[in-house]
Amino acid sequence: MSARIGQRADYWQSAVQPGKPEQQNNAELLLAAERVSRMAKWLVINMTYARNVHLDGRPLTATDLKGRPAGNTSAALRYVPLYVGYLLANALSGKTRAWLMSCDAGSVAVDAVNVLIGNADESQLSCYSMSDEGLSRLCRDYFSDEVTLPESVHAANGSALRPHSAAALASGVHAGNTARQFVHMPLPGQELVVFLDQHDLGSQPGTDWGAYWWRGEDSGLVMPLLQVGDDFAAATALLNEQGFNPVLVDGDDPIAIARVIIELGENLQEQHRRVITGEINYPVRMPLAVIHFSPSFELPETSSLRVNEILQPLHVPVALLEQAADMLNCHARQRRTAAKDHWLCQLQVSQPELPYFAPLEPFDRRAPIDIIDDWICHLVEQNPFHRFRIVHTGYCTPCLMPQSLTLLNVRTSSDEPDRAGSRNGAVIVAANEESAVAAALANKQGINLVLAQEAAGISLYRSLRREAVFAREQSACGCQTNWIAVPILITAHVWDNSRSGLCQQSPALTEAWLEEMSDVAPVYFPVDAETAVAVTEFVYSQRARVALVVLPGSAVPLVTNTEQAMLAAARGITVISQDDDPEFQLIAIGAYQLAQVQRAAVRLRERGYRCSVISILEPGRFRVARDERESDYIYDTDTLKFLIPDTSIRLLVTHVHGDIAAGLLRRLADGAEHFHVMGYCNQGGTLDVFGLLYANHQTWAHVLQQCALARNLDMADLLNDAELQAVTGRGDPAVLR
Structure with missing residues (x-):
């Protein structure tokens, strides 16, 4: 991979060769991307300053301005060429990739681009039509404090990723969550573009483990794009130490972004081929684009007509914009799904085969977690086409479920010869709770199980809540939430966690989860081994829920039979x-x-x-x-x-x-x-x-x-x-x- 990508002219010449119609089409695509990028910046700035939008490009007047500007405009403007570059990469390669974004400020760019090119669901397009009235409504709704209905498609929540943001997958409000999750998302044959912020990698524990966890045998291609500050050299050196293979890219150029997305995927695919042939070992040097930007626009701090000086050079006539939108919206001509319907937001996860659970003998005094261990092994054997992730967080040692550990193996790399496990193991063990649980929460196309301590598990709360809240928002607006529910087994809690003393005897996680909405965040208290298995099975029969299951750590007498437990x-x-x-x-x-x-x-x-x-x-x-x-x-x-x-x-x-x-x-x-x-x-x-x-x-x-x-x-x-x-x-x- 080249050390730097970002020279428009060079790539333009390589894309256009006389006598090749397909190359001429590529040239039109590149021009379309430039125009959409400019116009999207124009709209983002209008969303910040204006109440009224004029598609013909005439200057704003004093009555068109908001009382005060709203939003993180500088950050939003940086995401415009990144998202347009993603759309361009899809068009150039004829392949629809999924996308994931860590920074909520980027939602403004996503909404602006999608409204301009029509890459949004019908409810949002009808609300924000390509007209003065529709775009003016978008500007007025942006960062509005108006009270709206819960299912409203309005952008009144301001700078936040929402299900309506063209297949957004999660809110990016917590730094590091996206960086921890992205490598665990795609299945083989799928591709995922990830937009990361400079605060995502390294500043939060476990955010730099992506290269360590990725395996081409059970994961698809990932293309991370990381925005950094001005010190590119220091950032590049740190990324090299963390196992990444960074390449510097011009973030103002959607063409360069599209090119690097394609190259990142090709590079990672080639490394996987070399692993298969024995030329290299895991972990791979994960390709990553380091995005740099030119100095931003000098945006006025207050609503001022000076903003017209910035808007006018960015404006694209409506006729040219419509042509550009048609060029980028080529999914039907290429017989692929639209970007708003990418694979990760249209999950097709089959219902798992839940194994028969034989009634326990009355004298069976094994701990509930041991009985669940037996049942999980049968679940794995009966569902060979589901990707499994069993996660041990913090101090929950793998000895808790020894049979599952033997069957699925701890994931290790080739540079850990003294650690028992397998390079393709499905058991994820990490001292940092958030990093470990990310493997389960991200595996929305598979079956997951998380083991956590109650007191230490409070650090999981942000990650768990993010998933439950967004799933509920998706369901409320009619978006698909087809992933299998995730049970979080609390195996060492306030009543049987004596070794660490009072400091580790807290029901805080359980209490916090009880305060969440019960329809997506249930909490269960099984009373014996029969009900422990019954509850676990019941959770797996549900969709789009994160369930806390508080288990007794030691053996308890059976008080139910199998039929009573299921009921x-x-x-x-x-x-x-x-x-x-x-x-x-x-x-x-x-x-x-x-x-x-x-x-x-x-x-x-x-x-x-x-x-x-x-x-x-x-x-x-x-x-x-x-x-x-x-x-x-x-x-x-x-x-x-x-x-x-x-x-x-x-x-x-x-x-x-x-x-x-x-x-x-x-x-x-x-x-x-x-x-x-x-x-x-x-x-x-x-x-x-x-x-x-x-x-x-x-x-x-x-x-x-x-x-x-x-x-x-x-x-x-x-x-x-x-x-x-x-x-x-x-x-x-x-x-x-």
């Missing part, structure tokens, strides 16, 4: 035991909490009190709906009362903080004369499960203590002297084990 996973609730006309209704969220509630129920019945024991596996289905879509997912009042009948005394013992659970499930307070919540109290240390339950007042004896208080009973009716001393903190807690 519990689908309903989000199961009744463990039920007396007629119960005096106490004991509800548990979490496996360890259920064990204590069951033990309390035994004592209540021994003392002649009727009770029921209920386990809520998916609390989000019992909350107060926050919008219409969530309302369709949660239970209405009649169904809630059928599943959790009204009662006089209702106690809820929960995995999370009591205040969080009380707010989340405040509907349960309406169906009881007395409603009390027992949750995590920020107490802990190097304690075992019982020790943590005792420290946070969640043992069976503490449950009975609350029952006595609610019913005005003498606690001696439910607890003996030693138990009473222990529960009040005056005796040996060991008697409660």
Whole structure:
């Protein structure tokens, strides 16, 4: 690959040769790209300063201007030739590539180009037509604070990638997310162009691992384009150290951008060929374009008619613009999909074959994660045409799922001879949580599983939320969201994470995810191995969801059979035991909490009190709906009362903080004369499960203590002297084990 690309004249001459009609067509394409790029810059500047747009190019007047300029115009202008270059590369090669962008400021450029050439969905094109009225509406909507309907196609959200932005795949609001994900997206035969910002590579942990993870055997071609600051030499040196093969490109020239996109793909394909023939080993030197720009326009800081001096040289007459748009919109003539319908936004992911799960023996005391390990191995064997990614984040060691590890192997490179694994392994292990989970979130054409710790997992929250929120926005506007739901298994949480002490005993990730919209971000609390597998299987039967599954880390007794577990996973609730006309209704969220509630129920019945024991596996289905879509997912009042009948005394013992659970499930307070919540109290240390339950007042004896208080009973009716001393903190807690 050449060291520098960006001389228009040289490439123009190479594209145009006398006597070759196809080359003449290429020349027209290059000219079309130049014109569209100029006019898109004209529109971006108008979006910043103008309320009214004049397609005939006449100067703006004072009444045409906004009160104040809006938007990150300089950044947006840089993305115009990049995106036009992407469209030109597709046209020159007759191949529609997918695209991904890390910077939300680029959405303005994308919207401007697509409106001008008609590369957008019908709803947006009807809203922003190629007319003075349509483009003026686009300018007025840009960075508007007008309240619009949730499904509005307006650009009122300002500089943000949205599903309407011609097949945008995600919001780029968090630096580094795109850089971590892009190599895991395409399948063999697919190509992906990635627009990266200077803050993406190196400044965030794990963003420079793209070359390490890429494998041509299970991944398609990627073409990263990176914008950097003025110090190109330092940036190039750093990229070389990180395993990239950088080439400097003129970012103002869409022709140079198109050329380098094509060359990056050819270079990476050639390196893969050399790996196959044994000439080189993984990791490859990933080709990457370093984009530099000439000094930007001197844009006025306030709305001023001086902007006309910038706009007039950029304007392209409508007739010439229409010709240019027709040239770039050649997908129908080339019999390929339009850029707005590229492969990554039109996913065709078949439903996986979910293996039969044989009922467990009652005496089976394996931990739920071990049973899931068995089931995942069967899932892999029955779905050979799906690309699998099993991700171990942070300190979740691969020994948690040894059978899956043996079957799929940890991904390693040839320069790690002392590390067990395979160069094409499907198990991704990384100390940085965000870098590891990126492999699963990006693999939208495959099947994924993530193992994470609850306390350390809070660093995953931004990445997980980004996916769930964007998927919901896509669904709301009718875009396709066909990827298989991703289960995030929480394998070491607040109640069985004793080694690191209180600092690692936090339900923060679980609580944060409970606050997200339940229809795309469910949280499950399996109570035994049967429900653990049933919930995992249920998640894989869904689409476009990121589900948190909070598992007990150690073995727990089976309290359901296979049929009950499947029903519990689908309903989000199961009744463990039920007396007629119960005096106490004991509800548990979490496996360890259920064990204590069951033990309390035994004592209540021994003392002649009727009770029921209920386990809520998916609390989000019992909350107060926050919008219409969530309302369709949660239970209405009649169904809630059928599943959790009204009662006089209702106690809820929960995995999370009591205040969080009380707010989340405040509907349960309406169906009881007395409603009390027992949750995590920020107490802990190097304690075992019982020790943590005792420290946070969640043992069976503490449950009975609350029952006595609610019913005005003498606690001696439910607890003996030693138990009473222990529960009040005056005796040996060991008697409660």
